Amino acid sequence: SALQALLQKQERMTRQDLVTLLSLTDPEELQALYDAAYAVKAEKVGRVDYYRGLIEFSNRCIKNCCYCGIRRDNEEVERFDTVRQDILDMAQWTYDAGYGSLTLQSGERQDPEFIDYVEALIRDLKKIGNGGLGLTVCVGEQTEETYRRWFNAGAHRYLLRIETSNPDLYATLHPQDGHHLWQVRCDCLKMLRRIGYQVGTGDMIGLPGQTVEDLAADIQFYKDMDIDMIGMGPYVVHHHTPIGQAVVAAGLDSEADKLNRLHLGLKMIAVTRLYLQDVNIAATTALQALHPLGRELGLKAGANILMPIVTLPQFRAQYLLYDNKPCVDEHAEQCRNCLSARVASVGDRVGLGQWGDSPHFFEKN
Numbered sequence: 126s127a128l129q130a131l132l133q134k135q136e137r138m139t140r141q142d143l144v145t146l147l148s149l150t151d152p153e154e155l156q157a158l159y160d161a162a163y164a165v166k167a168e169k170v171g172r173v174d175y176y177r178g179l180i181e182f183s184n185r186c187i188k189n190c191c192y193c194g195i196r197r198d199n200e201e202v203e204r205f206d207t208v209r210q211d212i213l214d215m216a217q218w219t220y221d222a223g224y225g226s227l228t229l230q231s232g233e234r235q236d237p238e239f240i241d242y243v244e245a246l247i248r249d250l251k252k253i254g255n256g257g258l259g260l261t262v263c264v265g266e267q268t269e270e271t272y273r274r275w276f277n278a279g280a281h282r283y284l285l286r287i288e289t290s291n292p293d294l295y296a297t298l299h300p301q302d303g304h305h306l307w308q309v310r311c312d313c314l315k316m317l318r319r320i321g322y323q324v325g326t327g328d329m330i331g332l333p334g335q336t337v338e339d340l341a342a343d344i345q346f347y348k349d350m351d352i353d354m355i356g357m358g359p360y361v362v363h364h365h366t367p368i369g370q371a372v373v374a375a376g377l378d379s380e381a382d383k384l385n386r387l388h389l390g391l392k393m394i395a396v397t398r399l400y401l402q403d404v405n406i407a408a409t410t411a412l413q414a415l416h417p418l419g420r421e422l423g424l425k426a427g428a429n430i431l432m433p434i435v436t437l438p439q440f441r442a443q444y445l446l447y448d449n450k451p452c453v454d455e456h457a458e459q460c461r462n463c464l465s466a467r468v469a470s471v472g473d474r475v476g477l478g479q480w481g482d483s484p485h486f487f488e489k490n
């Protein structure tokens with residue numbers, strides 16, 4: 126059929142092909158898309174899903190992104206910092222649990238104390254298991270010098286979502302204060318690549334004002350930037366943000382709207398897998414905010430990475446970027462058991478004790 130021919134084009138797909146696939150709605154056609162993407166996953170990265178234990182160590186943020194629950198102006202949020210030794214203990218737990226890698230995330234800060242703190246923390250984290258723990262850092266926009274210091278300290282992956290590849294749409298989602306510039310974000314991705322990181326990016330899917338053409342362009346952006354890892358997920362309303370309130374007021378957050386964003390999120394995973402082939406793609410927690418089986422569906426649509434939350438239980442409720450975030454009442458052990466059951470239900474296995482780096486990174490190096 127025409128759809129089968131299109132699915133077989135894979136990395137040769139045009140922008141219009143991407144748009145066509147992202148616009149599918151027929152359940153049988155969607156299943157064909159997910160099956161084709163899962164087959165590419167099986168061939169290029171294997172039916173093995175890797176864990177990146179996620180430590181959200183502080184919710185302080187200098188940014189004011191209009192969609193995000195921990196934006197600077199949200200005074201309802203109680204700000205926290207995790208005690209250094211607690212971070213190291215959680216990281217040791219992560220290593221002992223056989224998670225190959227850790228993701229160190231917080232809000233964005235650029236003060237020298239923070240930069241020094243993160244650098245020293247990275248050095249200590251790399252001592253665990255004699256450098257046995259893969260380490261992804263995810264703390265926003267920094268100078269090239271800072272990125273280089275952290276790389277030299279032992280971080281080898283960095284995750285910075287472009288949020289959208291459309292600068293005009295980006296501008297509608299951020300304050301126009303000179304500190305939320307699309308071009309700066311894009312330049313950061315180029316610096317990270319130059320320094321030698323495995324570079325991750327991604328978008329939010331189903332944003333107000335975002336078109337299917339924008340989403341197709343995001344996937345082409347990943348390709349043009351030669352990205353190694355994709356972390357993307359549906360936009361989910363946070364009730365106490367300007368964008369969240371506008372979306373609710375416009376009547377755009379019905380159950381049908383949420384399901385629509387979930388399905389768009391799954392289609393993005395599948396089409397990205399078909400088009401980029403050998404990159405790592407995360408089934409993110411936001412999928413599960415919209416559907417109890419969201420992350421399993423992500424794995425079946427071609428994702429191969431899960432990020433079990435390792436954050437201390439007492440801080441989880443203070444790290445809410447969006448409403449209905451799952452796993453807030455759980456602790457790390459429960460998240461481990463829950464996710465391994467999810468992986469098994471898909472018919473994959475967990476790549477324990479391995480870093481699970483993006484094969485794409487080594488293809489070009």
Ligand code: 5AD
Binds near residue numbers: 193286359363447
């Ligand atoms: N819905 C979905 N994702 C969000 N993020 C921030 N706010 C939201 C939201 N309301 C994502 C952004 C950011 C990442 C850490 O979390 O893409 O890069």
Ligand code: SF4
Binds near residue numbers: 186189195232
């Ligand atoms: Fe800060 Fe990131 Fe939220 Fe923006 S999305 S306000 S940078 S935590």
